[in-house]
């Protein structure tokens with residue numbers, strides 16, 4: 001190729017596998033190739049769902065240039081694309097055909113758009129279109145705002161605790177908003193909870209690849225396809241591109257509490273509540289159980305129930321929490337009788353206290369008590385006894401844990417020194433030595449919550465008429481100045 005020749009499209013958009021190892025990587029990390037097998041293929045089973053083949057560099061619906069792969073699920077492939085009309089990056093969820101799940105996903109999201117008050121941390125579709133297959137059938141595509149990666153357990157430890165707890169609170173607030181509108185998510189798990197991502201809008205494709213890595217790809221093998229398509233390794237978003245925002249998505253199994261029918265399916269078993277596994281009806285409480293597993297993931301970096309016992313995760317629950325209700329006996333296929341034996345107790349080596357102590361040996365006894373308190377309230381077998389999302393948000397132990405998060409969060413962004421003789425009173429002046437401007441929004445939001453929801457930390461003891469002078473380095477607005485004053489006093493209180 002001479003300097004003036006344009007490289008072929010296929011090589012601009014990603015890298016073809018060059019050896020067996022890379023081929024193996026793609027097959028490991030991308031969706032199974034046989035999901036592209038068409039109905040006419042003799043090896044296809046009757047209930048086969050079919051994916052739509054896509055190549056990087058392809059423009060879908062005359063508008064979306066496919067640039068990278070984001071992931072795939074049981075019913076879709078998800079691609080990063082440039083919206084050529086609005087010049088911004090989006091996620092395209094290309095649904096399998098036939099797409100009955102998709103109809104539910106759209107119906108519920110329309111319901112969310114109409115009735116949920118705060119959708120700021122829910123991943124909701126912004127547009128939809130159809131792709132046509134060669135046999136005339138159509139496959140639905142939903143367009144979403146682009147988010148960062150979902151929770152990746154092995155890398156959680158590298159994320160500061162304050163960030164993880166902020167995520168836990170944002171998620172609980174999203175669940176509370178959904179529940180207030182009468183919607184049960186029904187599929188809360190690590191794959192559906194996503195970090196935000198710094199915007200890459202305005203970058204050309206090669207610059208995006210520089211930030212995200214070049215996609216590794218392979219032509220879909222073994223299938224005689226009606227159009228070209230590629231298996232592509234999902235993007236691995238570097239941590240420094242992730243933001244502190246935390247989102248909940250995937251409403252494929254969601255339902256309104258009043259819906260007469262319920263979509264078939266449940267979250268991965270380690271996230272599923274025991275009542276649901278025992279054929280009890282859908283409830284908000286099922287989401288609360290799954291939420292607490294996500295919380296445990298964020299807090300402990302592990303789920304609280306071990307699946308290493310004979311009988312799997314349910315034995316793990318019984319070891320940790322004691323026997324399941326006797327009336328559930330016979331409702332779980334291949335259930336073990338001892339799970340329902342009311343004479344047995346939890347195993348002190350595996351109960352909540354010892355799991356927390358084992359995974360978080362660093363925390364002080366007071367914090368440990370708080371964590372144990374909220375976990376044991378939610379990990380209650382009777383769904384009726386579990387606190388609601390709103391109740392948990394107000395729970396003193398939950399707030400105390402979030403309070404220690406506030407303290408860490410504040411000290412991450414602020415460095416203050418206190419000026420003057422202040423004894424039991426607040427200082428006369430507070431010198432703000434460090435203030436990261438891009439943290440303003442996050443800290444403001446965290447403060448707003450703190451002020452609106454009432455103090456979970458000691459009240460600020462400010463004598464009447466006492467004014468604290470805030471000296472700052474650099475330029476801040478009046479509003480920031482005011483907030484800094486409150487923040488600094490709060491920090492002083494927390495010292």
Ligand SMILES: Nc1ncnc2c1ncn2[C@@H]1O[C@H](COP(=O)(O)OP(=O)(O)OP(=O)(O)O)[C@@H](O)[C@H]1O
Nearest residue numbers: 070071072073074075076078091144145146147250
């Ligand atoms: N808006 C988005 N931005 C970035 N990545 C996304 C987005 N939506 C989905 N993804 C990625 O794609 C993956 C699959 O998406 P999703 O879980 O919605 O698909 P699904 O077919 O409904 O899967 P499941 O079978 O798990 O329900 C997610 O785990 C996530 O990593």
